[in-house]
Amino acid sequence: MRQRDKKRDLRYKGRLRNISLPDINILDENPETYGSKSARTSSKLDDSYKSDAILEKGRILRIMSNYQCLVELAEEDITASISGRLKQFLYSSHNILSVGDYVWVDSSIKPDYRIEKLEPRNNLLTRFGAGSFQKEIMIAANIDNLVITTSWLMPRFKAGLVDRYLILAAKHSIRPILVVNKIDLCEDRAELEEEIAYFRQIGCKVVLSSIISGEGIAELKELLQDRDSVFSGHSGAGKSSLINVLEPGLDLETAEVSDYNEKGKHTTTYSLLIRWSFGGHLLDTPGIKTITLHQNDRDIIPRLFPGFERYHPFCKFRDCTHSHETDCAVIRALNAGEIDPSRYESYLAILEEP
Template sequence: MEKGLVLKSTGNRYKVRLENGKTLDCVARGRLRLNEIKTTNPLTVGDWVDVEVRDDGTGLITLIHERKNYIIRKATNLSREAHIIAANIDQALLIVTITQPETQLAFIDRYLVTAEAYRIPTILVFNKVDLIDESLKPVLNSYISIYESIGYKCLQVSAKENINIDLLKETLKDKVSLLSGNSGVGKSTLINLIEPGLNLKTAEISAAHLKGRHTTTFSEIFELSFGGYIIDTPGIKSFGLVDIDKNELYHFFPEIFKLSEKCKYYNCTHIHEPGCAVIEAAEKGEIAPSRYLSYLSIYDDENEKYRPKLK
């Protein structure tokens, strides 16, 4: 039996690199499950597994080692099943663009909530800053202000103009980093710039809709020549949350969690209760309106009538 790292998952077939450096095509034995969450994929990139090497040079995965963490999303908007994107992650880098395409604040917040829930530190990487003209600078500054004030690190980069790429490489060095983002934000282009030998496929933005086309079909992990690993993921159009108790949702909004200690009621939902410090802060503009609206949206879309007036 050999121990190995799952490098790529394509349906029910896996590419696994053994500790001796050899890479095998593998299948999994039976129903491998680590927990009670119903997922479309029992195995994911970043998993450490035990492999039985067969005579024909392929492998049979017999065991998944316990995960340090993982990040998960709904398989589709209409599905109750979940899809595990990656496991055993040191940090997540969410690639964000202000234009071509525009990353919505609600999408960023849903991603951050999931990362917080699974204890994965997250950095926001604002790509394509070369496209930011005077009209878009206030938008970029507003985004960065919202998230830096909460405690999230923000990087401004441009793959096209090679802006701050060295800083990005330093951020990735010796870490297992998950790279995510909407289609078209430039993940594959950034990865190619960081590690040219990978030569990942890239695609142009659709001029008609200013949206990206999917170039990555499956998650895959790559070793970096300067130390560390990056996990490239398919472009995500939406981010459905799973396995999060809505009464604990405020734990995953750092600014709301901090204020919750001042609420009148210990079981405050921060939506309609009197003496709620969070509502008071939202009404005064001390919490970014977009963040509080994201909280309400995720908690319960039917709570529209309770929403306070925001500045």
């Protein structure tokens, strides 16, 4: 099957199962004319649209060029250009559109669709470019799940790596799902449970999976259904394998990062949203592998380190780093046996990273 046919096939299956998108407006059968939507938009904007505009809410699946996007509407995926008005607005706010953005598209001039308005974002996943300037690069907006893919063996599970991803998830307000894959290679479940006990204890969703035995796949699918997810994790942990089991026949298109728009504050990475046949989207991006904490993030680590949030407010100093300060609630909890010493060590290691 050709790539395009595959996509169409996937969409068809998705439609049959009635993909549910985060905003019910997307599923409007008959797009209302702009006038009747005025309650949802500001009156100032009212005047500036042409009166016969038909606005439909859509989702940006892919940025095709500086001024063209692939947009998912209720009935079909269409290519839309960005209206002059919106361009001006974005320019003045040092912003650009991102994959995952919810937008309003004027479809009255079909097949010449135009994006007129950007909805506020729930979150924005970014990474920082290499080099001393650490330029911020947008990966995607409005993503629900960060699937932290690890393997029990080959490569060996590293809790310290999970800590780093959990900080990132907290920073971007994305729900983390910890997947421990290759569970078929595990001979001692008690040992495994001990290593992940802390993550369970702090309330992180944990899935033990294997593409060999099929364990955990249905559970994972349920967590991904009707949500937008991105897979991250160490090379060889099994991200591609899991995605292939979840959605057989999907060829991911990850390519090299191509930054454009050097002028703006943000640039974007070549990423795209792909519909799952069971509802929701997968964010395919090369950017996630290089996602790291920014030098300026050092200050937020004491607040965002997994499991520390509940103690931090009780430290004497608001900017407590839980390392040398007196009257530190985290150190108190550590001494009381409430915090796993190995996680605390991991915290200190992350804090002291160059």
